[in-house]
Amino acid sequence: MTLVPARMVKPGDVIAMELEARGWTQKDLAEIMGRPLQAVNEIVNGNKQVTPATAHELAQVFGTTPEVWMNLETNYRLFAARKEAGSDDIKRRSRIYSLAPVKELIKRGWIPNILDLDELEKNVCEFLGIGDISMTPSFGVPVSRRHSEAREPEGMAQIAVLMRARQLAKKHKVGKFSATKFKAAIPELLEFSKDVAGIEKLPAFFANLGAHLVIVPALSHSYMDGAVFYAGANPVILLTLRYDRVDNFWFTLTHEVAHLVANHHGVHIDSNLEKPSDVAAEQTADKLASEWLLESVTYEKFLSSSGHFYSRETVASYADSVKRHPGIVVGRLHHQNKVPYSHLRGMLEKVSPYLQKCIDTSYAV
Template identity: 45%
Template sequence: MTEALRPARPVPPGRILKQELEARDWSQKDLAAILGRPEQMVSEIATGTKQITPETSLALAQAFGSSPEFWYHLETNYRLELAQRRGNDDAIARRGQLYDALPLREMARRGWLCLHESADDLEREVSGLLGVSVSAAPVLVARLRASTTREPLTYAQLAWLRRAEALAREQTAGNWDPEHLEPLAAELLALACRVEDVALV
C-alpha cells in the first residue's frame, strides 16, 4: 500500500481565512466586529501565530456560513503536518516495538537491563541480552520456531532463554558422577510433590 500523497507545504488556515475575507470584500477589522473579538486575534490567525480553537472554529463557521469541523480540521491537519515535518523520528516506534515484544519493565526490575530513554541505547541493551542485534532477532526467533515442535517461541521467551544461558555460563559444575544422580533425582521428586516446594527445585 503506497503512502498517501501530501502537499509540498501544509496549507496555513490563515491563507484560507484571507481568501474568505477577499471573497466577501471584508477586512480583518470587519471580521473582528462580526465575531465580537479583538482585531489582533483575527490578525494573528491570518498570520498563523495563533491557532484556531474549537470555539473560534464555531465562530468562523457562523460568520462564513460554513461548518465548524472545516475550520477545526483545517487547523488540526496543518499543525499535525508541521509536527510531522519537524519530528520525523522513528525512536518512538522503535521503543514501542521493544516494549510490545518484551516484558522490559520486569526485565529491568530483575536487573537484566536498564530502561534507557534513548532508543539506540535501549536497542543495544536488548541486543546484548538476546545475543543478537534487534534487527536480527526476528530471524533468530523464526529459526527457533522451525527447530521445535512445541508452541512458537516469542520474543519474551527468547529473552528468558538467553538470560538462563547467561546464568548457566556463570555457574561452575563439578565432575560428572553417576552415583550422585540417583539420590539427587529422589530429592527433586520429593520437592516436586508439594506446590509450596516447587520453588526450591
C-alpha cells in the first residue's frame, strides 16, 4: 500500500521559517531579491509557484541549492493536485472501465445510465457477476465460440456479450433438452434455410427442443459471431449478427449447433482470453456445418457443371434444387474464392428484419 501524507509543506512555509530564524520580514526578502512585496507574499502563501528562476534566487538568499526549492514546489503541487482530483476515484474509475466497455453497456441499456462512481461500480460488478472490482471477470462455464481469426478480440467485450446472453436466456421458457432429439431435429432445422422468412420460426423451434436461441448484437472489439454454452441443463445458442447476411447467419448457427451435436465442451474464458478456442473442435464444427448446409457431393457437381461461371440464374437453380437460400450458396462461393466478393451480393439478404422480436431482448415463444 502506498502511504500518502495528510498534508504537505509548501515552499512558503520553509521561507517563513527561514525569515523568522533570521529576524527578517517579507519586505526585507523582497528588497533582497529585488521583487515586489506582493510577489513574495504570494509565494509565501502558496498562491504563486516557485519557478526555476525564483529557485535560483532563493538558493542564493538562504544558502541552499535551487533543487531544494524546486523539489518542495513539485511535491506540494502534486499533493494539491492529488487532493483536488481525487486520485482514488480516478483509479477506481479506470479499473471499472478496464473490466467492461462501460459506454456501450450504458448505450445498450445493459446497465443504468448512472455515472455516480459508487453506483457505476455496483452496476458493473452486478452485470459481470463479481463481488468487487479487484476480481477478474470470468464467464464461469465452458464456451465454444466463433470469432474473427484476423483480429484480436477483447476478452472484456466477449464476456460482456456472453453475460448479456445468459441474462436473456434466464428469462426464456424452454422445454427439456435431449441431445438425441436435438440431433434428430437437424433435418427439420435445415428446412428453414430455404428462405429468410423461415428464420422467424427458429426461436420457437429451438425452445421446443429445450435450447435457448439468443440474439445479442456484437460489441465493438468482441469480433464474435456466435457461441454456445449451457445455462443449467439447457444449451444457449448465441448469435451476434456481426455480419447481417443470410449466409453468415446460417453458417454460424449450424456451426454452434454442430458443437452441441458433437458434444464439444468448450473452454473457460476470462477477460484476458488466456485460453484459445479448441482448434480441433472448431474445425469439426466447421465441417459439420458446411456439410449440413450444402452436401459436398451435390455441391461439387454444381461446381463442375457450371464451368466456373456462376450467374444469378445458375446459383438460384442449384439453391432451389437443394432447398437452400441462394445467399448460402453465394457465401460458400465467396469463401472459396470461386466468385469475387463484389459479385452476386444482391443475393445476400439481411436477416435482422426477421428477428426483431428477439434481438437483445427476452421474448415469449
